[in-house]
Amino acid sequence: DAGVTQSPTHLIKTRGQQVTLRCSPISGHKSVSWYQQVLGQGPQFIFQYYEKEERGRGNFPDRFSARQFPNYSSELNVNALLLGDSALYLCASSLGQGASNQPQHFGDGTRLSIL
Amino acid sequence: GIQVEQSPPDLILQEGANSTLRCNFSDSVNNLQWFHQNPWGQLINLFYIPSGTKQNGRLSATTVATERYSLLYISSSQTTDSGVYFCAVMYAGSYQLTFGKGTKLSVIP
Secondary structure: OOOOEEEOOEEEEOOOOOEEEEEEOOOOOOEEEEEEEOOOOOOEEEEEEEOOEEEEEOOOOOOEEEEEOOOOOEEEEEOOOOHHHOEEEEEEEEOOOOHHHOOOEEOOOEEEEEO | OOOEEEEOOEEEEEOOOOEEEEEEEOOOOOEEEEEEEOOOOOEEEEEEOOOEEEEEOOEEEEEEHHHOEEEEEEOOOOHHHOEEEEEEEEOOOOOOOEEOOOEEEEEEO
16 A cells, blocks of 8 residues: 655755645545754644644744645645745544544655745 | 653664663553654654564563553664664553654664
8 A cells, every 4th residue: 555645855945935845645635734954953733634634733933834735735825935844744644533543644845945 | 741751862882782672651642652763754654662572683672551651672783774764652541642752773784
């Protein structure tokens, strides 16, 4: 079975632009989470979605938004990009809403560079 | 929020040596995972271990939930074990994994 897939793998943008990152969860998984990992740190939680609804949000500005589609895939959007948004963006999926007692499985990430 | 501390922050091993990585957490959890992030950035699941002991080849992990710590053992280390090892936890009712700062492991031939 395919794991969590993310696209694109790499992306270069300039300050002020907008970006959309995509994630397809493992087949059968209904929950998708997004994390940001800046160089030298552990991943930081951005959003969790389940059944197309936002279930949790980390400490990120409103420039960050996301959505989940009926097929459980998800998009992360970032507006008005800043240099500090340069990071590896990771998507994780898990089986259901009760994510706290289920393992999360991560994709390979999208590496976003802001010039 | 919940705090996760990993030690040591850096570790250099000769190939074939054994090592123990530690993860302390500040509150009760019902999800604890160990990950290996390779030099290409891939975050690989090693163990889902909110309590008890598991083994997978040269790797094993033990979580003592009542004392709020977990240990990852690597035996007969290989150069391919190099990378950063993260511990991440989630408490009941939470939606987010909280990661430690990681242990950077370098295995030299």
